[in-house]
Amino acid sequence: MxxxxxxxxxxxxxxxxxxxxxxxxxxxxxxxxxxxxxxxxxxxxxxxxxxxxxxxxxxxxxxxxxxxxxxxxxxxxxxxxxxxxxxxxxxxxxxxxxxxxxxxxxIAFRLEFSVEHELIDDDDYATKEKVAHLNNLLNDLPPRQKEALYLKYHQGLTVEQIADMLEVNYQSASNLLYRGLLTLRKEWKGTLSLITLLSSGTF
Known part of the structure; x- marks a missing residue:
């Protein structure tokens, strides 16, 4: 997606x-x-x-x-x-x-993230395990990073709009997104695009 x-x-x-x-x-x-x-x-x-x-x-x-x-x-x-x-x-x-x-x-962002299972082949157990690990990593992120990713990839907001919502400057909002993605990318080794997973996941 x-x-x-x-x-x-x-x-x-x-x-x-x-x-x-x-x-x-x-x-x-x-x-x-x-x-x-x-x-x-x-x-x-x-x-x-x-x-x-x-x-x-x-x-x-x-x-x-x-x-x-x-x-x-x-x-x-x-x-x-x-x-x-x-x-x-x-x-x-x-x-x-x-x-x-x-x-x-x-206030702190508290929803749990879950990648939709429809994206993963039923027989692809290795990918399912990796996605489960990714879900855990994302849900363990600091609330502000997790909320920034939610607003970006689930609600489709721009960095500027996220900054306005979180009452921070543009650079701070950008840093929240960057740090969150960096944490996930260090661990994600799957064949599916990380951005695709984030965009299609549910909260």
Whole structure:
């Protein structure tokens, strides 16, 4: 599977700007399009699934409430993911689950990674063992490295967008990706492309 960079599709741009002009159908379409992705990402940051869903719904409520003031040039998916991350950080502060802080540093990525078995031949036991080892390596990475890889290869964000979400500069985001990949590449000796595995894996 070829990795793709998140860009606004024509549909996203149209839906977003129609929504900004109070088109309820466009708003509903955006909600249906991104709700599950946002909940999945939110669950990676908090073990409280019901509260995560509340956070995602609150993000959409705010989007609609403040639609007239929103910029027209945002990358919709990146904007929504970032909004969910910030809201969950505030949730952690309010509930005193983590240290009292409004910084998104107060939350840690917690989902487990798994390469889809459909990519591997049923009889290729050696590759299966290597992939299992790769999964363990990735899941043992520091949370920030793991989250950066998730945002890059699972959600398709650019390095700049990842930097904005994690509230670090571009070089720091690039370093997170580089260090994570370096750790994996030192150990991965399989015939399948490491990037292909990361892009097609599930969290």
């Amino acid at each position: 070829k990795t793709t960079t998140v860009q606004n599709t024509f549909d996203d741009i149209t839906l977003w700007n129609n929504m900004r002009e109070s088109d309820e159908k466009s708003f509903s379409t955006l909600f249906e399009k991104y709700f599950s992705d946002l909940v999945s990402y939110g669950n990676s940051l908090s073990p409280y699934s019901e509260k995560v869903q509340d956070c995602v719904q609150e993000v959409f409520i705010d989007v609609w409430k403040y639609r007239k003031t929103l910029q027209s040039s945002v990358v919709v998916k990146a904007y929504l993911l970032s909004s969910v991350r910030k809201r969950i950080a505030r949730l952690h502060e309010r509930d005193h689950i983590f240290r009292k802080s409004t910084s998104t540093d107060s």
